[in-house]
Amino acid sequence: MLTDDALDTLFRKARSHNGWLDQDVSENQINQIYELMKxxxxxxxxxPARLTFVKSAEAKEKLKPHLDEGNIEKSMSAPVVAIISYDTEFYEKLDYLFPHTDAKSWYAGKPDKITAVGSMNATLQGAYFMMAARSVGLDCGPMGGFNAETLDEEFFPEGKAKSIFICGIGYGDAEKIFPRGPRLDFDKACEII
Incomplete structure (x- = not known):
């Protein structure tokens, strides 16, 4: 069992951040996140997840026009904004990733299945990404407020990746978070049958 401090870091005291301290996130930290989340x-x-780490001022200016108004400041001030997307040709790597059977045939030529499986599993990987970021001492600010169509045209012009959500990472400014919202009790959200 993890310690209470670890559980607090990952879940109980973790918050979605709207503002950031002026502290850099290093390429080493970004690599650490991926090496855990994978x-x-x-x-x-x-x-199927593909991560695009928007860090430079130039890259952030490319991101800015695709953001909803309420997400511009928190994205521009974040040390890094990750675009979590899925590879629409993820099945091409299944000979390597799942070699015990012809898993590629489950998806090739089946666009609805590619979308369903790719987006669901990349979303799971996006959650792992946030847990990994918290594990290496960073805070997260996940966001859905952006124009996915224009963002994908800008960042993935070849059409192979489809964005799901974006997530600021860095050191959150505790002065800029909202009070924690309530959560449902077990009996309101769960059933043991």
Whole structure:
């Protein structure tokens, strides 16, 4: 069992941040996040998530026009904004990732299945990404307020990746978070049958 401090870091005291301290996130930290998150399970080890780390001022200016008004400041001030997307050709890597059977044939030529499996599993990987970021001492600010169509045209012009959500990472400014919202009690959200 993890310690209470670890559980607090990952869950109980973790918050979605809207503002950031002026502290850099290093490429080493970004690599650490990926090296942890990549081990989270996905269906048939599909690993469809692709991460684009928007860090430079130039890259942030490319991101800015695609953001909803309420997400501009918190994205521009974040040390890094990760675009979590899925590879629409993830099945091309299944000979390597899931070699015990012809898993590629489950998806090739089946666009609805590619979208369903790719987006669901990349979303799971996005959650693993946030847990990994918190594990290495960073805070997260996940966001859905952006124009996915224009963002994808800007960042993925070849059309192979489809964005799901974006997430600021860095050191959160505790002065800029909202009070924690309530959560449902077990009996309101769960049933043991």
């Amino acid at each position: 081990f989270g399970p996905t269906a048939a080890n599909t690993c």
